[in-house]
Amino acid sequence: MIQSLLEPDRRRAPAGDPAIIARSLRVNRPDGAVLDGVSFEVRQGTVTGLLGPSGAGKTTLLRTIVGVQQVNAGTITVLGHRAGSRQLRSRVGYATQEPAIYPDLTVTELLEYFAAVLGCDDGRVDEVIATVGLDEHSRIRVDRLSGGQKARANLAVALLGSPDLLVLDEPTVGSDPRLRRELWSLFDRMAADGATVLVSSHMLDEASRCGQLLLVQHGRVLAQDTPANLRARTGTDNVEEAFLSLTEGSS
Structure with missing residues (x-):
């Protein structure tokens, strides 16, 4: 079962303030x-x-937000700083689509290494291993794990x-339905904490x-709204139909 990763005494900026502002x-x-x-x-x-x-530009957009993508025009601000700024290194977590992790370390060794880089408490390693459901694989080398x-x-x-x-x-x-559900519950709790x-x-x-939801196609933003508003706007019954209505109308 997923455990809370949130530090009870951690103070975040007030919810509702802009976390990311992208312009042109x-x-x-x-x-x-x-991105256009x-x-x-x-x-x-x-x-x-x-x-x-x-090919819509999703990964490029995420790379831009974390400051590892060169931008040809426009601006992007993250938590009040220019994307990729030194001040953001301990405040932004990023998981790439293709795992960027060391294959010759065990799961525990991998997390201990990054915990030392981030200055995390010793107990944090065991906590996140439990959170992502790798308790039984903590001593296995990364290159022997499944995708x-x-x-x-x-x-x-x-x-x-x-x-x-x-x-x-x-x-x-690659996650089973139960872990997917627990991860989304974790995301909800993190958001509730700010x-x-x-x-x-x-x-x-x-x-x-x-x-x-932020819908993108051909490097452009088609819509940003709540799932309910997108369904109402497109006259559809679910998010999939709303998405298809908007993307087909833009092609």
Whole structure:
């Protein structure tokens, strides 16, 4: 069962203030723009789902938010600082779609290494291992884990510092339904404590669990709203139909 990763005495900025502000973002590649004038805001204390088809620019947008993507035009501010600023290193957790973890370490050794880098308490390692359901694999080398288990280890690294902003690229891929449900419950608790969670996903059933949805296609923002408002706006019965209505209308 997932345990709380939140520090009870940790003080966050008031919920509702902007956690991310993007204005006219543009990222170019030789064959065209990956992000083409993207503007949006994400409020603190929310769980926001980033949805879009393959090639829509989701991963590039997440990389821009954490400051590892070169931007050709526009601005992006994260927690009051320029994206990628030194002040954000201990405040932003990032889990990439392809696990960026050391394969020759055990799960425990991997997390102990990153805990030392972040200056986390010793007990944090065992806590996040339990959170992502890797208790029985803690002494196994990362290169011997399944794809889904590697994704969990990658998520554990992002959770270590109890971040103010958690940026997750397809975090539940390879997870069984029970773990997926528990992870989303964790995201909800983090948001209730004032943290901000931004999750990209291609699973539209997960989209309905988000407080806000950010829909992208062809490097542009199609809509940002609550799932209920998107359904009402498109006259559809579920998020999947609303998404298809908006994306088909923009193609």
